[in-house]
Every structure is written in structure tokens, then in C-alpha cells.
Amino acid sequence: MTTSRPVTLADVARQAGVSLATASRALNGSARVVRPDLAERVCAAAAELGYVPDPVAQSLARKSSNLVGLIVHDIADPFFSSIAAGAMRVADEMDMVLTLGATGRDPRREIALVTTMKLQRARALVLVGSRLTDDPEAEQRLATELEAFAANGGRVCSVRQPGLPGDVLQPDNRGGARELAAALAGLGHRHVAVIAGPEGVATSEDRLAGFREGLAAAGVDPGSIRVHRGRFDRDGGYAAGAELAADLSPTTCVFALSDVMAMGAVAALRERGVSVPDDVSVAGFDDIPTLRDTVPALSTVRIPLESIGERAARMALENPAPEEPRHVVIPAEVVLRASTAPPRAG
Amino acid sequence: MTTSRPVTLADVARQAGVSLATASRALNGSARVVRPDLAERVCAAAAELGYVPDPVAQSLARKSSNLVGLIVHDIADPFFSSIAAGAMRVADEMDMVLTLGATGRDPRREIALVTTMKLQRARALVLVGSRLTDDPEAEQRLATELEAFAANGGRVCSVRQPGLPGDVLQPDNRGGARELAAALAGLGHRHVAVIAGPEGVATSEDRLAGFREGLAAAGVDPGSIRVHRGRFDRDGGYAAGAELAADLSPTTCVFALSDVMAMGAVAALRERGVSVPDDVSVAGFDDIPTLRDTVPALSTVRIPLESIGERAARMALENPAPEEPRHVVIPAEVVLRASTAPPRAG
DNA sequence: GGCACGTTGGAAAGCGTTTGCCCACCACGG
DNA sequence: CCGTGGTGGGCAAACGCTTTCCAACGTGCC
Structure with missing residues (x-):
């Protein structure tokens, strides 16, 4: 078998005995309608030859x-x-x-x-x-x-x-964080630390703002919230967790503004002998799949990713x-x- | 400003006073060489007009x-x-x-x-x-x-x-598994269960084979290896973990053929009150980043993903x-x- | 029966590049 | 001075499709 040149629309048109235009209209949707019998002939020819349109050429045209x-x-x-x-x-x-x-x-x-x-x-x-x-x-x-x-x-x-x-x-970053705040306050937390992304990362700011609102609504003094900032990823969370561990009291609860940050934070806390949730509670945000299986399973705000x-x-x-x-x-x-x-x- | 048609190579050629061919050769590498002064003119024109080649047209040609x-x-x-x-x-x-x-x-x-x-x-x-x-x-x-x-x-x-x-x-799936087997045997494990993917998944089979080799080399009776199969993902691991938990003895060590399976398995074991590593050791394969931070941190075979x-x-x-x-x-x-x-x- | 109009096929002009081929030009050797 | 070969520019033909435009062919209406 000779190395066969790929089948083009021209081949199909020839085989079906119609023009290029008709073949194109029959095979690929078009505003124009082609007579059913012709369309049929074209489709048959295309099937027989195994025609597949060239996406690059289509893109160009x-x-x-x-x-x-x-x-x-x-x-x-x-x-x-x-x-x-x-x-x-x-x-x-x-x-x-x-x-x-x-x-x-x-x-x-x-x-x-x-x-x-x-x-x-x-x-x-x-x-x-x-x-x-x-x-x-x-x-x-x-x-x-x-x-x-x-x-x-x-x-x-x-x-x-x-x-x-x-x-x-x-x-709903803001709303979710607000509700989480309510839930945490409901558990009795009054001294909360937040692990946030760099200043200016909108998602982080929204969650932080919502969280503050929620805490305020629950009667927690907003001035008491400690905010640690770092990169908005696992390592940023780890760094913040390490800082926190060094000087935890009176914090009873840490809210990391994303699950991956929470993951890092928990790791840092644990390495320093701080037990979650016995010594401090930790919550995240996003509900990434992997953190459902960890110990302790992470409290979080679920977003259907x-x-x-x-x-x-x-x-x-x-x-x-x-x-x-x-x-x-x-x-x-x-x-x-x-x-x-x-x-x-x- | 009128909605400006994007700049084409033809525009550049005209501006530089050369043919399309020359412009093309000057701007995009070609076997053919163009005289330096012309090339210079073309580049200048391209820069001035803000010409960017059209990748679709290039793909076609x-x-x-x-x-x-x-x-x-x-x-x-x-x-x-x-x-x-x-x-x-x-x-x-x-x-x-x-x-x-x-x-x-x-x-x-x-x-x-x-x-x-x-x-x-x-x-x-x-x-x-x-x-x-x-x-x-x-x-x-x-x-x-x-x-x-x-x-x-x-x-x-x-x-x-x-x-x-x-x-x-x-x-090196096989080799890695072999070494892991040696290490586990070295810890003293003699009754091992393996959580594998479906029969026929090559990666799974390779790791299993390597693991068997390693255990055999360490003098563990290959017949004593229990193999549980399931989907090659977290849920498969979870299901296998559940089975295992129901009937653990005399197993002292579980090797899940991938980290995500291990993650599922650990979750299932834990939910059923089996403690890792106190009641049973667990190891995985791949070293996915998230599992370094979990408790207990997962023993595994590292592949630089x-x-x-x-x-x-x-x-x-x-x-x-x-x-x-x-x-x-x-x-x-x-x-x-x-x-x-x-x-x-x- | 003629005319306007709606349909539908086909020829051809794109789409924006690359590249094969021809040719002009120059340098050099005989 | 002419032939020869090498260099490099330009024309035009791809690349494989879509779509515009025109013409042909009914149809329905007056």
C-alpha cells in the first residue's frame, strides 16, 4: 500500500460528483440547505472514503x-x-x-x-x-x-x-467564610487566628472579610483576630503555622483561607507538638478531595470544585x-x- | 479608531517593500538566507506594525x-x-x-x-x-x-x-517495589497484604511483581501475601481497606500500589478502628506531595513526578x-x- | 405567459502562511 | 568575452477548508 495522502473534502466532492461547496455544506453545518439526495450522496462518499475534516484548515477558514x-x-x-x-x-x-x-x-x-x-x-x-x-x-x-x-x-x-x-x-467566598465564622463561634471560639494569602489576593481578602463579619455578628471582638499572611499555598500555610505554634496562646482556633494552606499549617503545628483539635482547632476553605481522608479530617467550607x-x-x-x-x-x-x-x- | 484588521505578513511585506516570500523568510527561520539589509527592513516593518504571525495559518502551511x-x-x-x-x-x-x-x-x-x-x-x-x-x-x-x-x-x-x-x-516500578519489600521485611513484617489495581493494569502488576520478588528475597513466603484488588484510585483503596479491616489478622503490613489507594485504605482502616501504624503498617507508591503532610506521614516509594x-x-x-x-x-x-x-x- | 422571487448548485475568492521554482544578477575562470 | 555556478528575490502555487456571489431553475402570482 502506498502511503496514502489523507482524504480531503475535494476527494469526497469528486467521488460524490458534486462541487466542493456542496460537499462542505452537506458535511459541516451551514446556513445553506442542500437537497436531501445530494446530501445523502455526499455523506455516503465521505463514509466510504473515510473522510475526516481537517481542523486546522477549518480553523483558518x-x-x-x-x-x-x-x-x-x-x-x-x-x-x-x-x-x-x-x-x-x-x-x-x-x-x-x-x-x-x-x-x-x-x-x-x-x-x-x-x-x-x-x-x-x-x-x-x-x-x-x-x-x-x-x-x-x-x-x-x-x-x-x-x-x-x-x-x-x-x-x-x-x-x-x-x-x-x-x-x-x-x-460565595464571603458568605461561606461568614457562616464558618458563625459555626466556629458557636463552638465557643473567641480567640481566632487567620492564615491569609498575601495582601491583595482577592479570594483571600473576600474570605477574610466574610470571616470578620461573621465573627463580629457573633459578638467576637474583631480586634482580637490575629492575621498571619504568607504565600497562598501549602508552604505559606506551613510558615504561618510555624509562627503560630511558637506563640499560640490565647488562640483556640485557626482559620486558613484555603485548604492547602490549612494542610501546611496543620503540618507545622503538629511538628511543633501542637495537637489538632485538642490544642487548637483548624479550619480551611475549598474542600479539596484529599483532605477528607486525613486525620483529623479538615473542617472546611465546601465549594463544588x-x-x-x-x-x-x-x-x-x-x-x-x-x-x-x-x-x-x-x-x-x-x-x-x-x-x-x-x-x-x- | 476603526476596528483594525490584524496585521498580516502581506502588510509587513508591503511596508518593507519586499515580496511575501522574502518577508516570510526573514521573519521565520528558513533554509534560505536573505540579505542582511532586507532582513533588517522587514524586521523593522514588523516591529513598527506590530506584526504577530498567525499560528493557525502557519500550522496549515x-x-x-x-x-x-x-x-x-x-x-x-x-x-x-x-x-x-x-x-x-x-x-x-x-x-x-x-x-x-x-x-x-x-x-x-x-x-x-x-x-x-x-x-x-x-x-x-x-x-x-x-x-x-x-x-x-x-x-x-x-x-x-x-x-x-x-x-x-x-x-x-x-x-x-x-x-x-x-x-x-x-x-522503576519493579525495582522500587522490590526495595520497599526489603525495607518492610527489614522492619520485621512477615504477613503482608497488597492492595492492587485491577488485574491487567501494568503499573500495578509491575509493582506487585517487584514486591513479591523483594519479599521472596527476604525469605518471606510468597504464598502468605494476600492480594486485594480494586479500582486503581482512592475509592478502590478505600474498598480494599474496608475488607482488610474486617479480617486483618495476621497481617501486620499493607502495601497499597499507589499513594491514592493508600490514602483510601488508611481512611477505611481508621474508620474501622484500626490504627496505623500501631495495628498495621501502611505503605504506598508515588510520593504524591499531599501525603507528606498527613498523619501518619505515608511511607512510600518516591518517584520525582x-x-x-x-x-x-x-x-x-x-x-x-x-x-x-x-x-x-x-x-x-x-x-x-x-x-x-x-x-x-x- | 411573463415576472419577481425563493431555492440551491457551483465557481472562485478568500483565510495567512510557506515553499518550489524560475530568473536576475554577480563573480569567477577559461 | 562568454559560460558556469552560486546567491537571493519574487511569483504563484500550495495547504484544506468556508463562504460570497452568481446563475440556473423552478414556483406562484397577476
Whole structure:
């Protein structure tokens, strides 16, 4: 067998005895209708020859590819990889190819990735991850770039705080943190420490604000809240946990603003002989899957990560596009597990 | 400002007063040399106009895109997402766009994904994840599809057992398991249970075989090894752990063939009142990052996941392609932590 | 029966690159 | 002075599709 050149649409058209235009219209949806008998002939020919359309050529001609871009901060972080799994599923259910970009939390890389996807003529973009409240300029540039993306026919759905063009899926960070605060106060905690991300990370700020509100509502003096800041990842949590362990009293409860931070914090506390929840309670936020199985199981605020990924992808890919950008808030649910307990008497 | 059509190569050529061909040769590497002064003019024009080449058009003309495909079983699994993070880094260091495919452990989806990436004219493919020893036919079809991919100029690097076209990066599953067995036997364990994946999952089989070898070498009766099989994920581990808990004696040590399985197993054991490592030791395999922080910290066999992702991507993207496909074995290293201890006296 | 109109097929012009081929030009050797 | 070979620019043909535009062919209406 000679190395066979791949079958092109021209081959199909010839075989079916019709023009290229007709073959194209018959095989790939088009506004134009072709007579049923012709359409039939074309399909038969395509099947017989084993024709498969060339996505690259289609992208060029249509000015739109079957790529959907997913942009996250760090794919190794379970928060993002869970969302990615959901988006993945939808993407290939819709026969789209998902591309992955990691920003490493650098706003400039984020913008660069959007540009790349614009050049690739991606059909849609799912943007996941907190913005920086203290870098409005970068946020503005990102918005501009997304506008450009949208102007080329791309759709956008971001999983983050509102403010960007396109649909927004926003976990209820503030509300969730508020409720968690209520729950912790309900357990009797009055001296709470918070392990937060760097100043300016919006997700972290929202959760912190909600938490403060909740505590205040429960009658806890907001001035008593100790806030430790660090990188918004496991190592940041670890560092903060170490600080805390060195000087714990009178803290009875630690709220880490994300599960991965909580994980690091717990590790640091434990290494220093502080027992959770006996000496101090710890709660996190996100409910990443792995922390359900740890000891003690982590109390947290549950966000349905995979389902967020799915919804985001679906919103971005859905046809037809809605006239108005949508803004949906994803409720967050407090789940208390073993890592929190009432403060030790005394 | 009128909505400006993007700048094309033709614009640049006109501005520089040269032909399309010359502009193309000057801007994008080509075998042909262009006179320095012309090249200079072209670059100046490009810079002035803000020209950016259209990757889709380039893909069509060159028959090769700047996509690199990463195919994994499940991106939410830390094993795969860690590898993905490494591959990601290399991809965008090389200005490639990484696409992500998830097979859900279905060999047919795996093949379909390869086909998709072939149609996309991906430059390279990184395939991660165990093959099925009991489905040689699917393996053959996959190999065929990869040949086709390679025939179109694509490069392949697989992180799995050898047997596929292209480079192979193979964690030393067998050797690692063997050494782990030695270490566990060294602790004094004589009655061991193994939590394995489904029959036919090559990674699982390799580790099991290595483990048996190691135990045999240490003088443990291979007949005494109890093997529980289940899905090769957290839930499979949990189910097996539950079975084990119901009927533990005389087992003093459990080896789960992956960390995520170990995680499930530990959870199940604990829920049933079996304490690790007091009642039974548990070890895993892979050393996924999250399990270093758990209590007890999991003894395991360390595989450098991110670095494997990096190396795989680099091998697949490296220029020029080696004449011979490469086969490199990644050493695995036993790391004993708190989840393993000598068996209880008596 | 003529005319306007709605349908539908086909020719061809894109889409934005790369590249095969021809040719002009120059340097050099005979 | 002419032939020869090497260098490098430009034309135009790919690459494989979509879509515009035109023409042909009914149909229905007056």
C-alpha cells in the first residue's frame, strides 16, 4: 500500500460528483440547505472514503478553532486540578480540545496566555483564579485583552471575582467564610487566628472579610483576630503555622483561607507538638478531595470544585451565547469535621 | 479608531517593500538566507506594525502546529497533575501550547485522543499512564495510531511501560517495589497484604511483581501475601481497606500500589478502628506531595513526578530528534515515614 | 405567459502562511 | 568575452477548508 495522502473534502466532492461547496455544506453545518439526495450522496462518499475534516484548515477558514483554553494558577494544586477535571469532561463531551495554561500567579503570564489563545482563535476561555486587588492596572490590561478575545468571537467565563468581560462564576467566598465564622463561634471560639494569602489576593481578602463579619455578628471582638499572611499555598500555610505554634496562646482556633494552606499549617503545628483539635482547632476553605481522608479530617467550607469546572466550561461553550453576561454565585457550605472542636475548657 | 484588521505578513511585506516570500523568510527561520539589509527592513516593518504571525495559518502551511498534547488518565489525580505541572512548565518555556486530554482509563478514549492530536498536527505527544496488559489489541491499535502520528512528523514520549513507538520514560516500578519489600521485611513484617489495581493494569502488576520478588528475597513466603484488588484510585483503596479491616489478622503490613489507594485504605482502616501504624503498617507508591503532610506521614516509594513531566516534555520537544527512540528508567527511592513501624510484638 | 422571487448548485475568492521554482544578477575562470 | 555556478528575490502555487456571489431553475402570482 502506498502511503496514502489523507482524504480531503475535494476527494469526497469528486467521488460524490458534486462541487466542493456542496460537499462542505452537506458535511459541516451551514446556513445553506442542500437537497436531501445530494446530501445523502455526499455523506455516503465521505463514509466510504473515510473522510475526516481537517481542523486546522477549518480553523483558518472559519476564523475559529475547536480549542477551549483553561487558564489556572497551578495545575498541581488540587483546587485547580479538580476544576480542570470538570472542565475537561465538558470539553470533550462537546468535541472540543482543551488547552491548559498555568500562570504561576503572575498577572502578566495570565495576559500573555489570553493573547496566545486569541491567536489560536480559541472558541472559549475559562479563567480560574483570584485576581489581585492591589494591581488594578494588570486587571485592566487583562480586561482589555479579553475584550479583544471576545471581539474575535471568543467567549469567556471566569471563575473569580466579577469585573472581567464575559460570564462570571463566583464561589460565595464571603458568605461561606461568614457562616464558618458563625459555626466556629458557636463552638465557643473567641480567640481566632487567620492564615491569609498575601495582601491583595482577592479570594483571600473576600474570605477574610466574610470571616470578620461573621465573627463580629457573633459578638467576637474583631480586634482580637490575629492575621498571619504568607504565600497562598501549602508552604505559606506551613510558615504561618510555624509562627503560630511558637506563640499560640490565647488562640483556640485557626482559620486558613484555603485548604492547602490549612494542610501546611496543620503540618507545622503538629511538628511543633501542637495537637489538632485538642490544642487548637483548624479550619480551611475549598474542600479539596484529599483532605477528607486525613486525620483529623479538615473542617472546611465546601465549594463544588468539579462542578464549577463543568459549569464554567458549559457556560463558555453553550450556544447560543446569552445576550447579557451572566453572573452566578456558587453557594458555599460549611462542613465541620474532626479538625474543629470546642476550645479546651480553661 | 476603526476596528483594525490584524496585521498580516502581506502588510509587513508591503511596508518593507519586499515580496511575501522574502518577508516570510526573514521573519521565520528558513533554509534560505536573505540579505542582511532586507532582513533588517522587514524586521523593522514588523516591529513598527506590530506584526504577530498567525499560528493557525502557519500550522496549515507547515503541516505542523505549536501544540503539544498531554494525555493522562485523570487530571484530578495528584499523580497526573504533578506530572502535568512539569510538562506545562517546559511547554511554555518553549512557546508551545499544551493541550490536555483525559482518558478516564479507557484505552479507546486514549486512542481517540491521539487521533485528535494527529489531526491538530500536534508537534509532540506526552502519554502518561499505565497500559493494560490484558488488552493487547487496544495496545496494538494505540501503537498503530502513534505510528501514524509519528509519520506525520509528530514526536512521542510515553511515561509508562515500553512497547510504544517513541521515547519511553519508565519509573522503576519493579525495582522500587522490590526495595520497599526489603525495607518492610527489614522492619520485621512477615504477613503482608497488597492492595492492587485491577488485574491487567501494568503499573500495578509491575509493582506487585517487584514486591513479591523483594519479599521472596527476604525469605518471606510468597504464598502468605494476600492480594486485594480494586479500582486503581482512592475509592478502590478505600474498598480494599474496608475488607482488610474486617479480617486483618495476621497481617501486620499493607502495601497499597499507589499513594491514592493508600490514602483510601488508611481512611477505611481508621474508620474501622484500626490504627496505623500501631495495628498495621501502611505503605504506598508515588510520593504524591499531599501525603507528606498527613498523619501518619505515608511511607512510600518516591518517584520525582514533576521532574518526570518535565523530562518527558523535553524529550518530546527536543531538537533534533534522536535517531533511536530512547528508553530511560527513572530510579525510585524508598522513603520510610511514620506510617510504617515494626510489627507489634506478640 | 411573463415576472419577481425563493431555492440551491457551483465557481472562485478568500483565510495567512510557506515553499518550489524560475530568473536576475554577480563573480569567477577559461 | 562568454559560460558556469552560486546567491537571493519574487511569483504563484500550495495547504484544506468556508463562504460570497452568481446563475440556473423552478414556483406562484397577476
